[in-house]
Each structure stands twice: as C-alpha cells, then as structure tokens.
Amino acid sequence: MNLFRFLFYVCRKKMRPSTPYIIIYKDQIQKNLDNFCNKLKFETDEIFFPIKVNNNSEIISLLDKAKCRFEAASINEIRLLLNCGIDPSVILYGNPVKSNHDIITAHNLGINFFVADSFKEIEKLSSFAPNSNIIVRIEVSNEGASWKLTEKFGCSDDEAKLIFEEASNKNLNPLGLSFHVGWNNKSIKNWEKVMLHAEDLRIKLNKSGRRIEIIDLGGGFPAHDEDSEIYFEEILQKILPYLHHWRNSGIKVIAEPGSYLVANAGVLYSSVIEKIKRKEKYWVFLDTGVFQGFYWILGGLKYRIKNESTKNPGELTEFVITGPTCDSFDIFEKNAFLPAQTNVGDIISISPAGAYIHSAQNYNGFEYPPEIVR
Numbered sequence: 001m002n003l004f005r006f007l008f009y010v011c012r013k014k015m016r017p018s019t020p021y022i023i024i025y026k027d028q029i030q031k032n033l034d035n036f037c038n039k040l041k042f043e044t045d046e047i048f049f050p051i052k053v054n055n056n057s058e059i060i061s062l063l064d065k066a067k068c069r070f071e072a073a074s075i076n077e078i079r080l081l082l083n084c085g086i087d088p089s090v091i092l093y094g095n096p097v098k099s100n101h102d103i104i105t106a107h108n109l110g111i112n113f114f115v116a117d118s119f120k121e122i123e124k125l126s127s128f129a130p131n132s133n134i135i136v137r138i139e140v141s142n143e144g145a146s147w148k149l150t151e152k153f154g155c156s157d158d159e160a161k162l163i164f165e166e167a168s169n170k171n172l173n174p175l176g177l178s179f180h181v182g183w184n185n186k187s188i189k190n191w192e193k194v195m196l197h198a199e200d201l202r203i204k205l206n207k208s209g210r211r212i213e214i215i216d217l218g219g220g221f222p223a224h225d226e227d228s229e230i231y232f233e234e235i236l237q238k239i240l241p242y243l244h245h246w247r248n249s250g251i252k253v254i255a256e257p258g259s260y261l262v263a264n265a266g267v268l269y270s271s272v273i274e275k276i277k278r279k280e281k282y283w284v285f286l287d288t289g290v291f292q293g294f295y296w297i298l299g300g301l302k303y304r305i306k307n308e309s310t311k312n313p314g315e316l317t318e319f320v321i322t323g324p325t326c327d328s329f330d331i332f333e334k335n336a337f338l339p340a341q342t343n344v345g346d347i348i349s350i351s352p353a354g355a356y357i358h359s360a361q362n363y364n365g366f367e368y369p370p371e372i373v374r
C-alpha cells in the first residue's frame, strides 16, 4: 500500500467507525424543538423531555441549554439528569407508580413534581414527599397509536376528581392533568377527541371548585414515518384552538414530546454480513438486530431500510432483512425492497433510530437484575 492509499484508508476509517453504530444529528433535534415550539406556541421551559426516549448526555445538555425541562421515569433517570447538572426543580418524576423507597429518594434529591393516577400513590406521596406538586394522569383514547400506552396507566375522570380532593386534603398540591395518546398517533380524529375529553374534565373539575393550573399533553406526536410532518400540521390545526383557550384561561400548557424531538435525528448504520437464498427469498443478515434496541418491531413498528453502498440502485428485489442472533424473531423486515445487487459488506441504514433504540438498554432507567448462581 503506498502512502497516499494508506492515508486515504486511515481517513475513511476515521470518518466512518466500524458498524453497527447510530449517528445522532444534533442540528435536527434543534430544528425539531424549534418547529414544535414555534408551531404550538410553546416556550422551551414548557417542554419536559422524557429521557426514556433518548438518555444521551449530549442530547440532555443540548436541551438543557435550550432551557427545556425533563421527565424522568425512575431514580436512575433522575440521577443521570442530576449528574448532567440538571437542577431538580426542572424535573418531573412522571412514572405514575413508584415504590416508597423511590419516592423518598426522589424527595431527598430535591424533586417536588410528581405524576400520580391512584389513591395509593397519593397516600405514598403525602407521606414521603409532603407538599409536592402533583399532576394527575388520566386515561384517554389511544386509537390510531402505533404503540398504545393505555390500561396500565391513567385514572377515570371520576377518579381524577376524587384524587384531586384526596391530594389537597393530604398536604399535596394537585396542579393539573396529564395524558398520553400513545406513540406516533397520526389519528387526527383521536387527537381531537382527547382534547375535547380533557376540556370536558377541566370544566367538570372547575364546577366542583377544583381549578386546573396545568394541562400536560404528554407525547405521541407523529414522528416515526416519512409523512409525520404532514400529520403533525393537521393535528396542530385541531389542537391549537384548545391550547389558545387554555392559555387564555390562565392555564399553563406543558408537553412531553420525546419521539418528535429525537426520532428522525438518529440513523443506524449496519453492515451486511451474509446474503443467502432460502426458499426463493434472499435473506440479508446484518451485524445488529432487533435485540439490540429494535424490540418495537415485535409489536408491529416498521423502520425504513436503505442500502447506502449502492450509488445507482437499479433493479430492486425483495429481501428478508435479519439480525445476527440465533433467534427467528430477529427480523427487521420480511418484505424489504433493496437493490438486487445488495451484497456482503454493503452498509445498510435503518431509520428513524433516534428514539427508544439506544435507551432500550436498561429501559426507563431500570437495570437488568443481576444473576446469582447457586
């Protein structure tokens, strides 16, 4: 190898680490944040970024510099935020069900903003985090979501009213309501239905003497597919009138956009390690798979797959794209159309990979249980 070729080889290696890896484009996150805030008229300090979606410290730092706040699902996530220099006063402990120990720890760490959706949680918060601010999470329709977040969380409207009363009787400060329409919810009808639901409940609570000071829209904004922005624009037309009405009534509207801020900012790059023809189909084996963070595929989520090595794609052929593990569920896509010439060594990109992929390790901050061999 002559010197010129050697230097070229070293530079290429430096520019492109060996696969698999995910690149996060910070400028895309900034663009998403600006777009979200401009279009829905949010100040950045009304955005609570849920770090379960991506807990990379550089992303936390970028959002902190932009004056965003944070939502945490566990003590480990709270500690991670504090280690990144985030002030506890801007952290919402958003998991509706927490152990006594975790409430005590959070309180000792300076957290005083919690979500609850049951009487049990109110009882615990009142004992272990007295005088805290509380958001009551209600159950709302998740129709149209790519991944539903119902049943396990959220109280009924009737319960919400009683939980509010219970919280104020028990030295807590119930401030408002939160909900989640489910990840990547493109159903305009559902967004409208949920906004109306929240407004009806707000009026009911008002009539019974309970003033709502905060409404937390949660996440769920479309962000997974190529047409997401078109749906986002339509959704915002439906929800903006509610936001204006609430803001004009003195209510603080906050939101927890996760995927919207980071999903399209990440791309996974992987290499083809083998190509095999099996029962009339071509199977492409990659050097990373479903069990390296893409668990969501098992629930039906689809990702975009592209061959980055072929400059001129030419004829496309149907491929099964699989991961490297010895597990038959480790399949990214059974009917992916890639250039027929796709072969060993090609770089394959999978996107969007900025949300819930890297953070799927110790998801929500909950560590794998240690294994004790006896």
Ligand SMILES: Cc1ncc(COP(=O)(O)O)c(C=O)c1O
Residues within 6 Å of the ligand: 050, 052, 053, 071, 094, 149, 180, 182, 183, 184, 218, 219, 220, 221, 256, 257, 258, 259, 260, 355
């Ligand atoms: C409480 C809470 N807020 C916000 C989010 C982020 O949702 P999304 O990624 O749809 O924006 C989640 C996702 O699970 C969540 O649990």
